[in-house]
Amino acid sequence: MSTWADWDHVVKIDPDKSLVEGETFEDVCETGTDALEIGGTLDVTSEKMERVIDACAKYDVPLYQEPSNPSVVVDDEAVDGYLVPTVLNAGDLAWTTGFHKEWVKTSDVDWDRTTTEAYVILNPDCSAAQLTQADTDQDADDVAAYAEMAEQMLGQEIVYVEYSGTLGDTEKVEAAHEALEESTLFYGGGIRDYESAREMGAVSDVIVVGDLVHDEGVDAVRETVEGARDAAATAER
Numbered sequence: 191m192s193t194w195a196d197w198d199h200v201v202k203i204d205p206d207k208s209l210v211e212g213e214t215f216e217d218v219c220e221t222g223t224d225a226l227e228i229g230g231t232l233d234v235t236s237e238k239m240e241r242v243i244d245a246c247a248k249y250d251v252p253l254y255q256e257p258s259n260p261s262v263v264v265d266d267e268a269v270d271g272y273l274v275p276t277v278l279n280a281g282d283l284a285w286t287t288g289f290h291k292e293w294v295k296t297s298d299v300d301w302d303r304t305t306t307e308a309y310v311i312l313n314p315d316c317s318a319a320q321l322t323q324a325d326t327d328q329d330a331d332d333v334a335a336y337a338e339m340a341e342q343m344l345g346q347e348i349v350y351v352e353y354s355g356t357l358g359d360t361e362k363v364e365a366a367h368e369a370l371e372e373s374t375l376f377y378g379g380g381i382r383d384y385e386s387a388r389e390m391g392a393v394s395d396v397i398v399v400g401d402l403v404h405d406e407g408v409d410a411v412r413e414t415v416e417g418a419r420d421a422a423a424t425a426e427r
């Protein structure tokens with residue numbers, strides 16, 4: 191089973207949104223993406239999570255849940271693991287340690303399958319920024335410092351630069367990438383085609399494609415997989 195250190199591309203499924211008419215989760219799994227991450231910011235319930243997990247369980251693509259709070263965590267054998275956001279630049283500490291403490295307090299967490307993602311949210315207009323009251327006013331040096339701190343002080347294996355809904359500033363994403371030694375940099379936000387996938391893939395380790403799968407469908411997602419692969423191949427040379 192591959193994990194994020196081997197990935198180039200992830201599709202993030204929002205359980206509150208549907209797929210394009212006529213498309214199935216089998217089609218999504220066949221795009222060539224390395225993993226599915228199931229999670230959203232608004233109106234997510236454990237029932238909606240479970241519905242997506244059930245629909246994806248039989249395909250051979252790693253399946254991760256990204257719970258935004260403990261009430262939506264689904265205990266299911268089909269889930270390969272939990273990628274739990276901890277938002278480093280949140281104004282509301284619930285999103286950094288608060289929900290996490292409640293989760294630990296109220297359940298028997300499966301630590302072998304649980305990993306945190308150290309988020310830095312940079313698009314002030316996205317719902318994640320608004321909900322967490324993120325301080326998105328960060329320049330490239332700040333973003334690099336967050337990334338280095340996450341890896342070296344907090345031991346985070348995954349740092350996630352989040353621009354949900356809009357394509358990010360490559361200079362800031364690259365600054366985070368260069369600040370990391372071993373940890374994996376996820377980038378998400380506004381990837382809609384081959385070019386944007388390749389551009390963001392070149393400055394990160396893993397690109398995350400979200401809305402595109404719900405808005406445009408699997409052909410567009412497949413193009414972004416190609417962009418991510420080409421960026422990774424170029425980086426290896």
Ligand code: 1GP
Pocket residue numbers: 202352353354355356377378379380381398399400401402
């Ligand atoms: C959202 O980073 C992801 O959490 C992906 O963003 O929906 O803009 O692709 P998009």
